Amino acid sequence: MPDGHAKPASTALSRFTVLDLTRVRSGPTCVRQLADWGADVIKIEMPPALDEGDPMGGPRHGSDFQNLHRNKRAMTLNLKSPDGVALLKKLAAKADVIVENFRPDVKTRLGIDYEAMAAVNPRLVYASISGFGQDGPYAGRPGFDQIAQGMGGLMSITGLPDQGPVRVGIPIADLCAGIFAAQGILVALLEREVSGKGQWVQSSLLQAQIFMLDFQASRWLMQGEVPKQAGNNHPTSIPTGVFKTSDGYMNIAATGQKIWQRFCQVLGKPEWLTDERYATAASRSQNRDALNAEIEAVTLTDTMANWVSRLNEAGVPCGPIYKVDEMFADPQVQHLGIAQKLNGGNKGEVAYVGQPIKLSRTPSHIVSHPPELGQNTDEILLDLGIDKAAIDDLRARQVI
Structure with a gap:
């Protein structure tokens, strides 16, 4: 010992x-x-x-x-x-x-x-x-x-x-x-x-x-797909990525149809649910860049803390992007x-x-x-x- x-x-x-x-x-x-x-x-x-x-x-x-x-x-x-x-x-x-x-x-x-x-x-x-x-x-x-x-x-x-x-x-x-x-x-x-x-x-x-590499490796082994760089976007689950707010950046993971529906309601954009560009997972993937731009236009109107709170309350995965000192100061990390x-x-x-x-x-x-x-x-x-x-x-x- x-x-x-x-x-x-x-x-x-x-x-x-x-x-x-x-x-x-x-x-x-x-x-x-x-x-x-x-x-x-x-x-x-x-x-x-x-x-x-x-x-x-x-x-x-x-x-x-x-x-x-x-x-x-x-x-x-x-x-x-x-x-x-x-x-x-x-x-x-x-x-x-x-x-x-x-x-x-x-x-x-x-x-x-x-x-x-x-x-x-x-x-x-x-x-x-x-x-x-x-x-x-x-x-x-x-x-x-x-x-x-x-x-x-x-x-x-x-x-x-x-x-x-x-x-x-x-x-x-x-x-x-x-x-x-x-x-x-x-x-x-x-x-x-x-x-x-x-x-x-x-x-x-x-x-x-x-x-x-996990699923990225299996994409090649099982489907013959060679994964590419996707930046802050998730390569297959969309919209998932980094979005700017009025005072910083946050991550949002609005994946799956039910979460997508809740996400649109919180952002005040119910029309996205019927927009043919965004109505399905496949169409959101195809039009990812346009969708991300529209999302960020909304998230810029409020603070990161408010968005993180509102989205999580609605059951939409969302979190701040911390520096290391900020991470250790977070109440959940301290808990x-x-x-x-x-x-x-x-x-x-x-x-x-x-x-x-x-x-x-x-x-x-x-x-x-x-x-x-x-x-x-x-x-x-x-x-x-x-x-x-x-x-x-x-x-x-x-x-x-």
Whole structure:
């Protein structure tokens, strides 16, 4: 459990120990899911003299790194050293899960691949996240979120029509690959209860990005349609999009005939219901640009707050478009409590983005700030039965 706390982040996964060999984002995202639900996560990093930092992860005490690595313990271990690998195997013999996001050939070269670790502990669930998969023609390529966004088709459908490819404003391939890997780990742990055996869980940025295309991918696979950029308009449900008001912008989703009817009444345009250009979903799709212009001419006559209130009261999905600070100030967001504050140490009060899932009996909490480099090395090794003299020797030889 996190250092200095009497209880884990949750009791849901507190019986599991996870060895975290990950860096940057996709791997830490995966492990964060396990740590936030109470697993005893041990973040393993190179000793200080050998550490090259966490590329793309920002400084250790920056907001990005801190949000990714809460609720963990940390130790240093030189995996390029035979003694370091031996210690990792000793840890793995008692662990439940290993998560890594090395390039596929690196773990084999270090001697810490799935086969090597399963030989030590057949019950081990070993999760690997890569850019393109563990094998195949691109397996050796370095993975990067924006590359996966492009190759996974997302950038071709993001942005305004004919704008050219546009990246999404978050590292969505990284994040989804990590979340899917965490889901795979949980599935494998559930299966282990039946078989008694661990297995190799694999996810990649490319696979995750393709899966997230969802209906846009199935449009091609099942209907032979190549989706295009639709900007703020929904590609198939019309009218859905961004509309300007007298003091800002809002989203409206007036999809389906019943909602469309209510929408026309609220806007004071019952004549649209019989206008042949807008009367059916098909005709609205065909005349989308003209319809959007007519809608915006009406929405410009009142404030965003008034429209959001009136449309929602009528059962028409509608919402403001917030900046991030405005989003966290929203009463519903505050009620949900997704921004979790933690006091402690010399950090003062820090707010983290909490889990978006609620469990009634075993909720998730932020219980510890991210550990310093190697903060828990000694206690973890002492738990393994390694005495203080041996620990001092390992440190002197830069094994830890």
